[in-house]
């Protein structure tokens with residue numbers, strides 16, 4: 001099939017450019033963080049979930065520079081190994097934030113009400129979190 005500029009401009013043909021995900025270097029520091037994350041985060045997430053009545057499917061430890069954690073519609077939670085560079089209260093905040101996304105997949109008023117109920121200090125913690133950079 002021959003695609004013309006007209007096809008593209010008219011929207012008959014859509015071109016999707018997928019950015020190739022650059023693999024982050026597994027430096028000794030990252031390796032160390034990954035080991036710590038695998039040893040600590042699964043147990044702590046389970047604890048926080050049980051304490052606050054959340055049920056998740058799987059936890060994956062990730063390394064990326066785009067988020068501290070994420071939650072999928074399938075109920076899976078991803079946590080960034082960079083969490084191991086944070087004080088415990090910020091680690092807990094990120095985990096509770098993602099657990100709340102199991103019930104509300106957005107940052108709407110219901111999400112915030114739920115987050116407030118399980119983590120009353122979330123505004124202060126969110127501000128503090130911004131002072132840390134993902135590596």
Ligand SMILES: [Zn+2]
Nearest residue numbers: 097101106107
């Ligand atoms: Zn969120």
